[in-house]
Amino acid sequence: MPTSSASTTDSAKSPAPSGGVQSLERAFDLLERMADAGGEVGLSELSASSGLPLPTIHRLMRTLVACGYVRQQPNRRYALGPRLIRLGESASRLLGTWARPYLARLVEETGETANMALLDGDEIVYVAQVPSKHSMRMFTEVGRRVLPHSTGVGKALLANTPANEVRALLARTGMPAATEKTITTPDGFLAALEEVRRLGYAIDDNEQEIGVRCLAVSVPDSPTAAAISISGPAGRVTEEATEKIVPVLQQVAAELSEALATSGPTA
Template sequence: MSTRKDVVQSVDRALTLLEYLADEPEGLGVTELSNRMDLPKSTIHRFLKTLLERQYIRQNPKTGQYQLGLRLLYLSGSLMDQLDVRKVALPYLEALGKETNEVIHLCVRDGDEAVYVEKVEGDNTIRMYSKVGNRVLMHCTAVGKVLLSELPEDEIAAIMARTGMPAKTKQTITDLKTLLTELAKVRSQGFAIDNVEHEEGIRCIGAPIRNYEGEIVAAFSISGPTFRMTEERVKTELSSIIKHYALLISNALGYVAAEVT
């Protein structure tokens, strides 16, 4: 197990610089980076020069600000290609998006959070803040509830203790007992609902993707505005559709415990 004393300081600083730039789409200048990282401008210049030469960052010719470079797409693309569930699921997610005309998300668990690894949008879908790479808490999202649903209760409790259960909307579940009751319902019905719990005006329904051993390895959801994603539509039409696609994708990953209908 590594400790801070094992960390190469220059590498750690370079990665921290990239993370700051990732949080600022418009870019940052040398002075701002120097202030944020508490390092001399001369040191920041050396990092920037190296990263520029390797194309991991670029300098906006109009503003002079530094931004992430296209080279990072190569790394992120390679990582995405290693996620077999994403490659297998994508054609089904695209079909689901066309069938429902809503936004489709694919998420995996990473520690105490869920991470978006794919997003499918149609021409008429509403714009949502989510994007690939975003991290979300699990107590207030349909995909998160799915990813939590088959974990031991003590593990769920530990996750909630670490992350807290902040109210994102008036509908957010903010106590562990209610969440555990909700997760039992998710297990029994085979899908989870985010009833305007994460983002105002948005309702979602999510379902699990299982591997050949029957373990939940990812979750996907259908998301849209409440005026289209009505409670009736979600519980009748979309619950049936998403369970069907959950089986299709899971079967494609080798899950054979149930027949696709």
């Protein structure tokens, strides 16, 4: 659905309400709508969800295809393109860098190792860590991938995901037992997620590794699903310690969320 070159130029130069370039804002909005829809959509779906006319969407999608950020499928639908992977990987590394000052505060205030993790597809990936100063401490390699069902961060990240989507994820990954305390049934995991919603935090109680307890909370309004946690020996991360640690976790998560919203750390 072609448009004249004059209208394309005018659109590209039109100021957006925020003072930016309207066509850029629209293009990024379409990419986010595609991601929300599972990565593949048709033009009519984008038009219905965005309120933009089909000619405008078609022009923007052609540009995104030419740049490699979107590709057109044989069925004429549009999918997120492979060039976004490089941007995502770099952004994930940077997100971990921004989080480190906040994780360092967690270590100072709780005495335990602090981590940040993201949900990447069906897996949890750790993107940042600051180790405890104790001689006996927990250590998870940055970049390590684990399944969500046996981790505190996994529970925190999935707590508000619809039950049918959680069941579909678990069906894809399976629920292998890391220890004898690992939750290995979908119903058991959904019950644990309900408990996370009730309490406001998640617990890994010897489920990933015997002798280790982890407390985790999600980072509210994070640009990508993220959670922070502390982990330590079960003898130190007791019920009594949990009552003191959780408010610190929640406060740091809120401050990290605010920093990410302003595109940089303030801690």
